[in-house]
Amino acid sequence: PKKIVKNYSKIKQYSVINAYGDSMMPYICDKDLLVVEHYTGEQIRDNRIYVFRFGDKIFVKRLVLNINQLVIKSDNTEYKPITLELNENADIQIIGQIVGLMRGLT
Secondary structure, eight states, rough: OGGGTTSSSSSSSSEEEEESSTTTTTOOOOTEEEEEEESSOOOOTTEEEEEEEEEEEEEEEEEEEOEEEEEOSSSSSSOOEEEETTTTTEEEEEEEEEEEEEEEEE
């Protein structure tokens, strides 16, 4: 419902998605609802959580942008960071940044 995002910017677009898995625990838990501010080309801000497509999968991870590298990090220490060379891995699309989280609404 629109009322979920009523306190956000009126000029930006938002979506609410479901989180699945444990890779971002303890910050994001399985079945949390995540408010995504749609990406419009702005600079990636280091260590913020983004939704992105890589290949044919969608991920929710912390991103760090280096000169020609994208470091993908999980909050759960059981998952190791992944570094992608941006020249070789052009099949990446930033969908948006996580700007809100709702838990236990079901």
